[in-house]
Amino acid sequence: MSELLAFLEVEEVLLEVLVALGPLVLLFAVFQIFFLRLPREYVLNLIKGLFLSFLGLVLFLQGVKVGFLPAGARMGEILGSFSQRWVLVPIGFVLGFVATIAEPAVRILSYEIEKTSGGSIRAKTILLTLAFGVAFFVALGMFRILWGIPIHYLIVPGYLVAVLMLRYTSPTFISIAFDAGGVATGPMTVTFVMALAVGVATVMENRSPILDGFGLIALVALAPILAVMGFGLLYSFRKGK
Amino acid sequence: MLSELKESFMEVVWAIAPLTLVVVLLQLSIIHMPLVDFVRFLIGALLVMLGFLLFLQGVKVGLLPMGEMVGAELPKRAGLPLILLTAFLLGFFVTVAEPDVRVLSHQVDLVSQGEIGKNLLIATVALGIGIFVCIAMLRIILGIPIAYLLAGSYLAVLALSFFTPPDFVPIAFDAGGVTTGPITVPFILALGIGTASVLGGRSSIADAFGLVGLASVGPVLGVMLLGIFHR
Numbered sequence: 001m002s003e004l005l006a007f008l009e010v011e012e013v014l015l016e017v018l019v020a021l022g023p024l025v026l027l028f029a030v031f032q033i034f035f036l037r038l039p040r041e042y043v044l045n046l047i048k049g050l051f052l053s054f055l056g057l058v059l060f061l062q063g064v065k066v067g068f069l070p071a072g073a074r075m076g077e078i079l080g081s082f083s084q085r086w087v088l089v090p091i092g093f094v095l096g097f098v099a100t101i102a103e104p105a106v107r108i109l110s111y112e113i114e115k116t117s118g119g120s121i122r123a124k125t126i127l128l129t130l131a132f133g134v135a136f137f138v139a140l141g142m143f144r145i146l147w148g149i150p151i152h153y154l155i156v157p158g159y160l161v162a163v164l165m166l167r168y169t170s171p172t173f174i175s176i177a178f179d180a181g182g183v184a185t186g187p188m189t190v191t192f193v194m195a196l197a198v199g200v201a202t203v204m205e206n207r208s209p210i211l212d213g214f215g216l217i218a219l220v221a222l223a224p225i226l227a228v229m230g231f232g233l234l235y236s237f238r239k240g241k
Numbered sequence: 242m243l244s245e246l247k248e249s250f251m252e253v254v255w256a257i258a259p260l261t262l263v264v265v266l267l268q269l270s271i272i273h274m275p276l277v278d279f280v281r282f283l284i285g286a287l288l289v290m291l292g293f294l295l296f297l298q299g300v301k302v303g304l305l306p307m308g309e310m311v312g313a314e315l316p317k318r319a320g321l322p323l324i325l326l327t328a329f330l331l332g333f334f335v336t337v338a339e340p341d342v343r344v345l346s347h348q349v350d351l352v353s354q355g356e357i358g359k360n361l362l363i364a365t366v367a368l369g370i371g372i373f374v375c376i377a378m379l380r381i382i383l384g385i386p387i388a389y390l391l392a393g394s395y396l397a398v399l400a401l402s403f404f405t406p407p408d409f410v411p412i413a414f415d416a417g418g419v420t421t422g423p424i425t426v427p428f429i430l431a432l433g434i435g436t437a438s439v440l441g442g443r444s445s446i447a448d449a450f451g452l453v454g455l456a457s458v459g460p461v462l463g464v465m466l467l468g469i470f471h472r
Contacts, residue, residue: 003277007284016340020424023334024304027327031311035318038310049303056295057423059288067285071264074274082271091267098260102289104296105426107256112305112430116446151411156399163395166388171447174387178454183426185418188260210348211411218414221457 006066013061017054025050060104064187072191076199085200088142092196096138096220099188100131109183113176126176126228133227134184134220138193141216145200145207151215158222165229173232180224185217193220253294261286300427308428312435316382324382325375332374332456335429336367339422348412349464357471365467366416369459374429377455381436387451394458401465409468416464417457429453 028046032038079088100106110123110130144154166174197216201207261283268279315324336342345366346359373394380390402410433452437445 004281004284006281007288017424019338020335020340020422023331023338024307024424024428027331028307028311031314035314036310046303046307049299049301050307051299051303052295053299053303053424056292056297056299058292060292060296060423063285063288063292067281067283067288071274071278071282071285074278075264075267075272078272078274087271094263098263102256102260102293104293104423105421107252107297108300108305108423108427109430111301112427112434113446113450116434116449121446152402152407155410155414156402159395159399163392163399166392169388171387172450174391175447175449175451175454178387178391178457179430179450179452180454182418182421182453182457185415185421186423192260210351211408214348214411214415217418218411221414221418225454 007062009066010058010062013058013065017057017061021050021054057104061187064191068188068191069195072195073199075192076195076197077202078199079196080199080201080203085146088146088196088200089139092142092193093135093139095192095196096189097131097135099192100134100184101127102188103184103186105183105186106130106180109179117172121176125231126180129227129231130180130184130224133223134189136227137219137223138216141197141219142200145197145204145212145216148206151211151218155215155218155222158219158226162222162225162229165226165233169229169232170236173229173235177225177228177232180228181221184224185221189220190217193217249294249297253290253297256293257286257290296423304424304427305431308431309435309438312432312437313439314435315432316436316439321382324378328374328378329371331432332459333367333371335425336370336460337363339425341418341422342366345412345416349409349467353408353468353471357467362464362467365463366460369461369463370456371459373456373459374452377433377452378436380451380455381433381448382440384440384448387447387455390455391458394455394462398458398461398465401462401469405465405468406471409464413461413464413468416460421453421457426453429456 032043079091106127110126113121113126114123140154144151169177194213194217198209198213201209201212264282268274315327319327342363346362349357349362350359376390379385380387405413429452430450434449437448440448
């Protein structure tokens with residue numbers, strides 16, 4: 001029972017989120033005082049929103065830290081010591097998919113894209129493209145760890161392909177693709193996807209939990225770049241027809 | 242208001258339910274983790290859902306409009322040097338404040354056997370982000386195609402990766418993700434959208450996005466350089 005009380009220890013997460021908000025609030029305050037001078041009522045509304053997002057993020061991160069992290073680590077350990085290791089490839093795929101869907105920053109990005117494009121690029125489309133991209137690369141990453149393929153062999157060609165694709169993709173999708181790459185690696189992917197890699201690497205010989213774990217996250221960051229640019233190529237191709 | 246809340250609620254259920262379902266199915270079929278861990282996971286899922294709901298609502302009425310207004314005001318009121326200074330300071334301090342940076346510094350400490358100190362690493366990453374946020378703002382204002390900048394930076398990253406000690410490569414790539422926490426992303430996204438919106442006449446999506454993507458190259462280059470010079 002006492003282990004469930006860990007949910008009540010929120011000080012650390014509370015402080016983290018507060019510190020992360022600090023510079024942004026400060027910047028806004030400077031702008032409000034010197035340039036913007038928005039009406040009081042409007043600012044009060046913004047502060048309400050800020051407070052809501054603060055509270056929400058604290059609950060979210062606390063749930064991840066106390067509830068998900070131990071479960072993720074335990075899952076990684078148990079699956080890593082499995083005798084039939086190939087199951088990690090499909091499980092990696094599924095976990096990569098559902099973790100991306102649950103990533104808050106990914107939601108915000110898709111929402112902003114739909115809003116800015118006036119609805120011509122749907123949030124759901126972006127979300128699913130990202131989720132499939134990440135799922136595929138997590139599966140690939142698990143395969144790499146199991147068969148001991150050096151991470152360079154995936155990352156270097158991956159980024160080379162990305163640079164090549166820049167030539168053929170429209171600027172709209174380039175911008176979105178690279179933003180998505182930065183956004184896909186959040187608390188959820190780290191909890192479930194990295195835990196899986198660390199679990200396997202701990203059990204197998206000649207594997208480093210830190211490097212293999214990080215290597216997988218590097219692949220997760222590459223996945224949306226390729227997926228969204230690929231989607232963009234398809235999109236302009238179909239439009240051109 | 243009520244229908245909007247219902248919509249957000251459904252969105253959050255759709256976000257968290259698949260993950261929860263997968264873990265529950267795995268637990269019942271093959272993994273059998275200890276009951277305590279499983280119960281903690283379920284309580285965690287409830288907290289995460291509630292938190293997600295509040296967070297999304299709050300971001301939409303708080304952080305996003307804040308970022309957009311600052312972004313739109315910046316090019317109207319300030320000259321180029323002041324814009325760049327603001328962009329640099331924002332990138333730098335947001336990074337210093339990001340909790341993930343501390344996790345990263347711990348990992349780098351481990352692979353460098355303690356030779357690369359925490360403060361040096363945080364300063365490098367923050368400097369990398371600051372410089373690249375500047376470049377990204379400059380790009381929006383001057384209308385430089387993002388493809389050139391990305392191609393240049395990633396070719397540099399690839400070239401450097403051959404000289405970087407192998408231990409540092411995956412960590413360097415991971416460093417790109419550290420400033421993109423759930424608080425920073427909405428604000429930085431909105432900042433770009435706001436800035437692009439007042440500099441009208443151009444394809445707004447291509448200009449509005451890309452700030453986060455460009456900013457994440459900075460730390461990758463920074464950590465690689467650290468790795469090279471530390472040997």
